Amino acid sequence: MTDTTAFDWPSLLRRWSGEWADSLPDDETRDEDDETARQARWLGFPPASEERIAAMEARLGLRMPPSYREFLRVSDGWRHAGGFVWLLAGTEDARWHNNASGLADMYEEDMDEDAGPEERREAGIWRRGLQLDVESDITHVLLDPEDVDEDGEWAVYTWASWRAAPPERYANFLEFMRDMHREFHSLQARRSGPDPVFANxxxxxxxxxxxxxxxxxxxxxxxxxxxxxxxxxxxxxxxxxxxxxxxxxxxxxxxxxxxxxxxxxxxxxxxxxxxxxxxxxxxxxxxxxxxxxxxxxxxxxxxxxxxxxxxxxxxxxxxxxxxxxxxxxxxxxxxxxxxxxxxxxxxxxxxxxxxxxxxxxxxxxxxxxxxxxxxxxxxxxxxxxxxxxTPRGGQAGEAPRPTAGLDPGNLAWLAEPDPGNNRTSFRFVLVEGVEPQEVPGRLADGGDTALNEPFTFWEAYRRSRHNRREHSSYGDRALMAVGRAGTGWSFAFDGDPAPFDQRRFVSPAAAASEGTRAVVVWSGLRTGRGNSFFHLSVARDGGEQYAFTYSDGGIQQSGEIPDPLDPSRFFGALEVGAEVERSLLEAVAGEFGVHLPRHAIVNGRLHTFTTRSWTRPPRDGETYTVIRVETGGAGPADGRQTGEDGPASG
Structure with missing residues (x-):
């Protein structure tokens, strides 16, 4: 709250007037009023007496707000309020606007039927406002008798056609005048030249x-x-x-x-x-x-x-x-x-x-x-x-408390909704004892193990789709981001995998685990399509140790699964969904001491590569489609073949 009635109007107005007078070039042509103001170093007028102010209030039917009233007691009007209002009203010239500008019609025509109170009040200002602009560059200045604060101050609204913006609101007349003083300075600073130098x-x-x-x-x-x-x-x-x-x-x-x-x-x-x-x-x-x-x-x-x-x-x-x-x-x-x-x-x-x-x-x-x-x-x-x-650049001072880290240090965040709730399925591979740049050599085809430059996942996905020349209805070559998953572990992550097909799925864990240990997780417990699933497989030295797959309400498992990862602990009493997914991810993190970096995966840029297919080759009698894009066009081909993806036509 501003104590407007106690404000020192004379100091502001005299300083402003002197600065204005000093800013005028000696050879500039001025009208008689401006020349008189320059010589007097006063942009205002004689003070308004209490009788004049009372007569004004009687004419208008309302007592004036405190800051405008105190201003009038110092100067009965003002010249050059900023750069675009050349004469501001005193007791004689202030008048009700009564839509003289026609702006009420314009605002009301553009108003929707469901417009709120704020929009309707903004439109109404042009009918009820007290107009203070007398001469201006198509700029209106209105005091609003219905926008009143606890001190009795009326808000000021200004509007100029050439600004192409909504009306600007000031809390009171004092704030408006202070801003006009700033506007005067700002305009002078832009046009300031060597004669006269604008310094005061x-x-x-x-x-x-x-x-x-x-x-x-x-x-x-x-x-x-x-x-x-x-x-x-x-x-x-x-x-x-x-x-x-x-x-x-x-x-x-x-x-x-x-x-x-x-x-x-x-x-x-x-x-x-x-x-x-x-x-x-x-x-x-x-x-x-x-x-x-x-x-x-x-x-x-x-x-x-x-x-x-x-x-x-x-x-x-x-x-x-x-x-x-x-x-x-x-x-x-x-x-x-x-x-x-x-x-x-x-x-x-x-x-x-x-x-x-x-x-x-x-x-x-x-x-x-x-x-x-x-x-x-x-x-x-x-x-x-x-x-x-943080103090820097040679300055001394106390260092701030460090901000909290952005990564939770676990896997459970994957069970939380992402912005837009788009992550309903994800898969990742964890490899122990290797650096991230070595991961493609374990998951990709021999000639396709180079890492792409760091991109967001969606940037990398768009580039990958743009550069692909062959699309198979049977293959599932994943675009995966790589990084570190904690002490001694690296990861490859896919946040938007293809649909899971248990009949054709082949875990990459065994191939990734040559000479070490690898973990594969593929979760779709929140797909919302009635086909929830979760897969975990762990391999060491090229051979699978244990695995389980939950799908369609049933569980298939192999090997000796450690008790903390036993699927019977998770699937049964609880309804399959985010809580089960969270519990599973917490168990995996606890068993292997791993985490995935949320901020880097969701908001950052990571290196990516494309894996070999996560599905087995087609068998005899299985039909699939390959689309190969070649110069001049593309065409589909149906194939029935065992082994590699079937025939393609261009």
Whole structure:
């Protein structure tokens, strides 16, 4: 709540008037009223007497809100309220709008039948509002007698046709005038030239505030620094937007982050451009003129760097680098993250952050890494706050409490609904004693064991479908992400497997276990189609040790199954579904000491590869279809064959 009645109107209005007068070039042509105001250094008028205010209220039928009433006691009207209202009403000119603009008709025509109270009140302002604009650039300023707070203050609404935006609301007349003072400063800062230089007590105070905020942000005090920078930005002060955008970007507020004057500075461009470009790509912009717009004023080298970075980000090949010990930590963190160890990667970055070296005095935090396809997914709003709260760049301060890890360290999270509730089935392979890059050699065909570059699962899936030239109704070659599954284990994971067919399924556990141990899990206990299933198989040294498959209410099992994994413990009394799935996954995790990295699988980018088929070859008399895409077209072929997938035609 703002104490508007106690506000020092004379100080604001006299400062504003002097700043306006000093901003006018000597050779500029002005009308008589403006020239008089310039010489008097006063944009206002004589104060309104209590009698004049009372007569106004009698004419209008309502007592005026406190802040407007106190303003009138200092100046009975105002010239140049911001850049687009040239004369603001005093006691004689204030009048009820009564839809003089026709905007009530426009808003009411566009209103749906089920419009809520807020929309109807917004439309009604044009009939009931008190109009304060007397002369303006098609800009309306209305006080709303029905939008009143506990202090009796009326809200102010402004609207301009050229803004193509809904009316802007201010809590009271004081807040409106403060914003118009900011608007005046912002416009002067944009057009400020050498004659006259726009410098005054307000600009000097704000520039000092910006420098203090910069140091405070480097010391970890980002909240207060952000508020100070926002205040200075509202007045159009240089540096404020570029500094504040660095804070906003790490908080995940990407929509209006452009780093303004800093992103085109060759000193800072290598660090800020990748973030700007990554957001451009994330918004699916193919028209790169929007990127050029935000590079206005950039030299040829910066522009070339921007579009080279754009190509790398679109192709997923951008790699963030940094100098010194922090740069070494970046490389270690990327190596951890690309195998799914995202919590470890984040801690590696944070431990090294106090050693980070800014590119210049206006560089508040490392930012280019958010565009790195492997490191970027590490960022969350909570982690952004941790980074911003960590002293860096030579500033001392207390380190913040580390944010909690994003991975639960188990398998049970797979039984929880994912966003959109799309993960109703999944399968994974765990291999003991091998590195993730060795997993394809155990699960893929001999000539197809290379790992793809890290992508999200859906990116990898789309690329895989785009590059496939043969599709079989019988084969089940899985696209799987790989990484580390805990101490001594690696995983391959498929979050969108083909339908499970127990008659043709062949577990890859035995082939994966040569010289070690391998575990295969395939769950579909939440498919919702009446064909729930769960498979577990464990193999060692190329031979299956034990396995069971639950399907259609029955259980098939082989080998000596350890008691914690005995299917009879899970299927029986409980209704088959998420709770059974959770219990099974907890048992597997406990038996083998493994986990799968939730954040990396769901939100990150991992290496992928395509396995050999999870189904046996067709037998005599079994019909299937192979579609092979060749230059010039594609065609189906039915085949009956034993062994490899049957004949195909192009």
């Amino acid at each position: 007590d307000t600009t000097r105070e704000l520039d000092t505030l910006v420098e203090q905020a910069r140091l405070e942000a480097l010391g970890g005090g980002w909240e207060r620094a952000g508020k100070a920078l926002d205040e200075a930005r509202g007045y159009g002060r240089p540096r404020a937007a570029g500094l504040g955008d660095q804070i906003r970007r790490l908080l995940g507020q990407t929509h209006t982050v452009y780093f303004e004057d800093l992103v085109t500075d060759p000193q800072y461009a290598p660090e800020l451009l990748p973030s700007l470009v990554a957001e451009h790509v994330a918004r699916s912009h193919r028209d790169d003129s929007t990127l050029r717009f935000h590079l206005g004023g950039a030299d040829d080298d910066v522009t070339s760097l921007a579009f080279a970075t754009l190509e790398q980000v679109r192709n997923g090949t951008y790699r963030y680098t940094a100098a010194g010990p922090f740069g070494e930590a970046v490389e270690r963190a990327r190596e951890l993250a690309r195998w799914g160890e995202t919590d470890g990667a984040w801690r590696t970055l944070m431990d090294a952050l106090p050693l980070w070296e800014p590119l210049g005095p206006d560089h508040l935090a490392p930012l280019g890494w958010v565009a790195d396809p492997v490191l970027g997914p590490l960022l969350t709003p909570e982690r952004g706050r941790e980074l911003l709260s």
